[in-house]
Amino acid sequence: MDSRSWLLLEPDPPELRLPEDLRARDPFGGRDCGWVAQMRPFVRHYAAPGARVFDPFCGFGTTLLAAALEGRDACGLEIDPARAQLARERLHRHGIDAPIATGTLPETPAPAPFDLCLTNVPYFGCRWPGEADAQAGQLYLERDYEAYLRRLRDLFHAVRDALPEDGYCIVMAENLNLDGRLLPLAWDLARVLGALFVARDERLLCYRREARPLAPGDARSDRSHEYALVFQKQRERVCLDSTRDALQALRDAGFAFDLYGSYPRWLADPGVREPADADLLLPDDQAEFDRLLWWLHERDYALSLWGEPLRPPLRLPRLREHWYVRAQRRDRLGRLVRLDLSLADQAGRQTPAAR
Known part of the structure; x- marks a missing residue:
């Protein structure tokens, strides 16, 4: 990673993408599966060789796969048992044995000690097609935005407790457009994290998408960027x-x-x-x-x-x-x-x- 405040990401090669047979078994069809390319630069830069990377929303194991490809250990938490199993199968096909526990912080602890928390949060406003009764605590099902933010605060409070001093917590998020209105999720999440950690910097993650014309006055964008919010567990100096x-x-x-x-x-x-x-x-x-x-x-x-x-x-x-x-x-x-x-x-x- 260099000093630029933005990263232009390229799609993963076929061998690193979520396999189609695993994608077909997911209620979302794997539409919310992130890119390995998104996570690898942050693993290299913020986790020393031999360190362990933790993803509290590990989903399909993308962060864990990125960590393993960079020679780091990894562990994860996933609230959906079916997705946790898909992640294990995906990693197994790459010869990777990373512990993945089913549950969520703070009720379920991380399955192993870790040195870096690196994750992409589940977005508010998604229409989760899974069984609601079987997904108590699923953030995709949260109906109230303030409650969603409170639950993220409680989760990252548990991350801070487990993270070693000077360890980094890096969270990917984008601002959302719901019903034609901007919902500043990334900025609200930065406020939540800022009460728990010391804010260090941000990176703007950019994705190639074909541009389309807009009618005059149409404010919508193609949401082809998101933020990597870089925070550190450290005593902040007061004056x-x-x-x-x-x-x-x-x-x-x-x-x-x-x-x-x-x-x-x-x-x-x-x-x-x-x-x-x-x-x-x-x-x-x-x-x-x-x-x-x-x-x-x-x-x-x-x-x-x-x-x-x-x-x-x-x-x-x-x-x-x-x-x-x-x-x-x-x-x-x-x-x-x-x-x-x-x-x-x-x-x-x-x-x-x-x-």
Whole structure:
């Protein structure tokens, strides 16, 4: 892979395509089978020799085949047992023995440890022809877009937990056109992933398709591109000076809180590892907590609850269920302030380390 922000992909040669007899056994006719050529450059660039590549939506085993062709190990998860079997047969014909488990994250763990997550998400709005009763959890069957995004968040949260530090999570997605309206799936997915990983870059994947004329004012395109969203599991650096200023501004505004965790340890000893956020313990006071959230909201902090955007107010019982609210702000120089807001009486929390 070179420095270009786009890749022009060529179709797979016949010997790497999904065999016709396997395609005929699939309810979709294999129409959603990806290209091995799509995945191979990312395997080469982001997985060292001997590393293992994981695909949580392994489908027909395309990513696993790409990994094996590049000399890497692979494993996958597939919710549809019939497709999982098709993937095993396809790989077996290439002499590849990669573990494929039937299920989905987070309920079913990956069948083996992995170093790179590389996948193409099931698209929202597909008309899955399989048996609905036998496909509980099938994202193709999700009727509500926000629920679809929440389930992707939960799945990639499990990916983050299993991924080693500095490992990459690369997800392919395209924006969709549903009923004549653009649905920004790729961009919404990037927001979901951005709450879990550090965004590194993107690649635009381009496919050759014959152009056709459009009537004046017709906005439709042939959807001949998609995005490869490149994220990494890593502690994102916060600006310590900006964080100190933000905490002082909170005190000046009359908010009471205690600090705990890595930030006060760093204040006591700047030689230790720099913190990735400042953890605040707040009084159990609904009115004061609402005042704090509105204060942050009015100062353009992005508020989120486990990756979901949040607009105040928030009831304290819901905060206890989710442990913390994240408030973060980034200025035009890229300096990041990240505050995690919890209640002082929550079980399992550490004793406050600084005032």
